[in-house]
Structures are given as structure tokens and as C-alpha cells.
Amino acid sequence: RSEIMRIAAATLSAVLILGSHVNIQAFSFVSKTTRGPVALSPFVNNFGSHKSANPTMRKSQLSLTEADMEEALTVKPIKSLDGTVTLPGSKSLSNRCLLLAALSKGNTRVENLLESDDIRYMLEALDQMNVPVERDPDDKTAVTVTGQAGPINSPMEGDEVCELFLGNAGTAMRPLAAALCMGKGKFFLDGVPRMRERPIADLIDGLKQLGADTSCVESTGCPPVTINANGINEGKASISGKMSSQFLSSMLMASPVAKGDITISIKDELISAPYVALTIGLMKKFGVNVKVEGDMKGTPSFSIPSSEEYISPGSILVEGDASSASYFLAGATITGGTVTVRGCGSESVQGDVAFANVMEQMGATVTWAPESITITRDPSVRLKGVDVDCGEIPDAAMTLAVAALFAEGPTTIRNVYSWRLKETERMKAIVAECTKLGATVEEYRDYCVIHPPKDNKLNDNVLIETYDDHRMAMTFSLAACAGVNVHIHDPGCTAKTFPTYFEMLEGITSR
Numbered sequence: 001r002s003e004i005m006r007i008a009a010a011t012l013s014a015v016l017i018l019g020s021h022v023n024i025q026a027f028s029f030v031s032k033t034t035r036g037p038v039a040l041s042p043f044v045n046n047f048g049s050h051k052s053a054n055p056t057m058r059k060s061q062l063s064l065t066e067a068d069m070e071e072a073l074t075v076k077p078i079k080s081l082d083g084t085v086t087l088p089g090s091k092s093l094s095n096r097c098l099l100l101a102a103l104s105k106g107n108t109r110v111e112n113l114l115e116s117d118d119i120r121y122m123l124e125a126l127d128q129m130n131v132p133v134e135r136d137p138d139d140k141t142a143v144t145v146t147g148q149a150g151p152i153n154s155p156m157e158g159d160e161v162c163e164l165f166l167g168n169a170g171t172a173m174r175p176l177a178a179a180l181c182m183g184k185g186k187f188f189l190d191g192v193p194r195m196r197e198r199p200i201a202d203l204i205d206g207l208k209q210l211g212a213d214t215s216c217v218e219s220t221g222c223p224p225v226t227i228n229a230n231g232i233n234e235g236k237a238s239i240s241g242k243m244s245s246q247f248l249s250s251m252l253m254a255s256p257v258a259k260g261d262i263t264i265s266i267k268d269e270l271i272s273a274p275y276v277a278l279t280i281g282l283m284k285k286f287g288v289n290v291k292v293e294g295d296m297k298g299t300p301s302f303s304i305p306s307s308e309e310y311i312s313p314g315s316i317l318v319e320g321d322a323s324s325a326s327y328f329l330a331g332a333t334i335t336g337g338t339v340t341v342r343g344c345g346s347e348s349v350q351g352d353v354a355f356a357n358v359m360e361q362m363g364a365t366v367t368w369a370p371e372s373i374t375i376t377r378d379p380s381v382r383l384k385g386v387d388v389d390c391g392e393i394p395d396a397a398m399t400l401a402v403a404a405l406f407a408e409g410p411t412t413i414r415n416v417y418s419w420r421l422k423e424t425e426r427m428k429a430i431v432a433e434c435t436k437l438g439a440t441v442e443e444y445r446d447y448c449v450i451h452p453p454k455d456n457k458l459n460d461n462v463l464i465e466t467y468d469d470h471r472m473a474m475t476f477s478l479a480a481c482a483g484v485n486v487h488i489h490d491p492g493c494t495a496k497t498f499p500t501y502f503e504m505l506e507g508i509t510s511r
Helices: 002-019 066-070 091-103 117-128 170-182 201-209 246-257 273-285 322-335 351-362 394-406 417-421 426-436 470-482 491-496 501-507
Strands: 027-029 072-075 083-086 107-111 133-135 143-146 161-165 184-190 214-216 225-230 235-241 262-270 291-293 301-304 315-317 338-342 365-369 372-376 387-389 411-414 440-443 448-451 462-464 486-489
Touching: 072 470, 072 501, 083 501, 091 107, 091 117, 091 143, 091 170, 091 246, 091 273, 117 133, 117 161, 117 170, 117 491, 170 184, 170 201, 170 225, 170 246, 201 214, 201 235, 201 246, 235 246, 246 262, 246 273, 246 301, 273 351, 322 338, 322 351, 322 372, 322 394, 322 470, 322 501, 351 365, 351 372, 351 394, 394 411, 394 417, 394 426, 394 448, 394 470, 417 426, 426 440, 426 448, 426 462, 426 470, 462 470, 470 486, 470 491, 470 501, 491 501
Parallel strands: 083 338, 107 315, 161 184, 235 262, 387 411, 462 486
Antiparallel strands: 027 072, 072 486, 107 143, 133 143, 184 225, 214 225, 262 301, 291 301, 338 372, 365 372, 411 448, 440 448
């Protein structure tokens, strides 16, 4: 089923690209006669407990052939990016809004919902559990959710198991694993092969501390997950925040539908704290106040008394995706063009807007408005390599890796161990693809140092492997800003979060 959905996503993306007003001379699928086989740089062993770059890599990913080139999209040389981009809805906010709306008292209209694979998995799960979700026939980005005024129970009878397939959507798997423990019924949560490599043990451990009957099917500490739900009375849990902030966010969102008081504490450190702040802020919009004690960058604790309950705000607008903004912000910074992204700005609740500050450190000029960011660079100002802690912006940090190829001097991207646990093993993937473009990359456990090619001249006609990772496809499209052709393998993987990305990129491109 996962392979069928991957092919469908690729087909959808191709249709969107070919059926839109895209300049086909600029973005074209490569014929197998265009060039011969292209070899991917071999992977070496990972650090720590990781023994391979990605155990589920297809054989073709290790030796790309003419057949792979047929699935590639060519991004032709880009001279400049100029214009205004209206961002699609945030993936993180979209799935959080859907879940909180389902747990709330009353009906909630969710607007500017991201149209993507991850959101479809959440919507399908709610449908399967008989949570009424009405689609707006006139607006594909709007739905109305009928809240359950409490936990979501299994629609199955007796000992029948409700099986949910969640693809590679971490923003569906983790929150649902926590929320479903608060209701009643038997559940089985699974996903694509890569999802079965993405750790969830810290979340399962925290839920068990609260009294939940849940476990990972395998000893890997990854999905599939089984849940024998009978509600949660009250309790305290101490969990790790070193691997992913989604574990904490998932427990926080589920806690208000428990029967008693819940306290969750971080026992070591909390990475990606802005995402937790985003979660708490969204919970407040649905009527729940979370009491926070301690420093969010240290070992904070969070309390949700039983008196707190979700109440629908009536309607909620999903903010534009700040991670997606990074590609356009970086493109303008690299080329010296001027780009405005609309949908997130100085009042954004998303941590990834801080990526604009990193571009400013490299030499860009940034202008902030409440709901937009405008960025440019004086062509006389050379881009500078930077040394940045990206622990709070791990998704946008991928875009920094490609911007680093255009800088003077090395760029160090720190505190991104979470890259190794994402849609693919992103550290290995970034090292491999930057190397193919001509960079020299030093790889360490949780950071890398990127030395750009001499005179910032990237290799032409490189085939970029995307590893079924949407952000790899979008990030490395910017290599075309070096005046070279870039071939993006499996461009359809962008359907996970941004199926119209290449269309939007072409809309502001000049050559």
C-alpha cells in the first residue's frame, strides 16, 4: 500500500507541474537518452547506534540508473528569484488543529489547511474513527470538525482492533498514539517502512508512566504501536526531550482529555523548544492553559489540571508554513533577488521564521511585517559562512546546507542530531548530495561542516537523490541558482507537505 501511495503522490505532482502554467523549458522530465547512469556516493556507517544510512533504501537509490533519470525533474539554471509567495498552511499546525478540534466541545472550522499527504493521513484516521469531518466543497483547504468533547474511542466492537495506517506522518503518528490512550478501545498504528525506523519509545514510556496499556510491536522502539485503551485517570511522567519535541507535544495535547491532573517533566534536555511553545499556544486557543515551570531550554515541567477542557474557538486559520518559507528566503539571499513570503512574519508562532535571521547573518537584508517577511541581498555583499546552533530550526537548517555552497568560507550546522531520525537519515543524505555538487563536508554525530566548492562553482547536471524525503527535493532545487542544471529524482515526494512547490518556484524565477 505504501508503494502505491508513493507512486500516486509522484503522479499527482507530475500532473500539477505539467498541467500548470510552468515553463516546461525550465522544468522538464529527463529522457533516458539525455545522460547515462549516475552513481550515488556510497554511504559509510553512521555514528552511535546507527549502522546504516537508511536500512529501507531501495537498491536503485544506491546505484541510480537511466530508469531513475526518467523519474527526474530538471531544474534549469536560475538567475534570480523575485516576487511574492503565499505560503501553504503549516504542516505542524494543520495536524495539531485537526486533533484538538476533534477533542474539543463544539464544531471547529479549520481554514488554510495544508493540502498534503501528512494531513490526508490525519483526516483519513479521523474518518476511520467516526469523527465527523465535513469538507468544504468550495475550498479544499477548509474543513469543519465535529468535536467529541473528550477522548476519541474506537468505533470497533468488542475486541476488534482499529487499524490506522499513517504513512510517514510523524505529526499524525505521535499525537494520535498519545490521544487514543485517553479513550477506550484497541488500536494498531502503523506506517511505511521508514516510519518503522523512526523512534517512538520515549513517548510510549511516558504514556506507560501515566498508566496506559501501549507498546511497540517490535523491540526497535519504533512503530507499529498497539494500544489497549481504557482511559487515563491521573499521573506524572518524566520523559526524555533529547530526541524529539513531538513526544512532549503529543502528551501535552492528549492530557486535557484525561480524567485527572497530569504532570509531565523533561528529565534531560528539550530540543526544538519553539515547537512545544507552538503546541502550548495552540492549546490556549482551544481553551486550555498549560502551567510551565522551569526554563524551556533546560528541564521544564508542565501541568494540566483536570479542570482544563478543550472548547472550540469556532474557527481557526492555519498559519503559513515557515519551513516552506525557507526555500524562497534562501533563494533570494543566494541570487540577490527580492522575495516576500506571506503567511508568517514577526507575529508567527513557528520557530522556523528564525531562519531569516540566519540569512541575515550570511549577508541578506530582512524586513519583517506581522504576517510576512521580505528578504534581499545587495549583490556587492558576499555571502559569508556561518556557525549556527540549529537545534530549534532543524527543518529549515537543511536549506542552510545548500545556501552554504554559495558562501565564502565554511558553514557549521550544529545540534541537528534529529536529522538522523526524520523522513530519511538526513545527515547522511545531505552529506552525500552536497558532496556530489562539489562541496567537502565533515560529518559528526550531531553537526556537520560544509566547505563550499572552489569559487562556489557547483557541478553541472548532478542527479539529486531525494530518498523519498520532501525537504531534500525542495532544498536541493536551489543548487540551480549556481547557473547549473539540477536533476531532482522523484520530485513527487514533495506531496508530503508542498505538492505545488516547483510551480511556485518557477513563478518567481528569472533566467
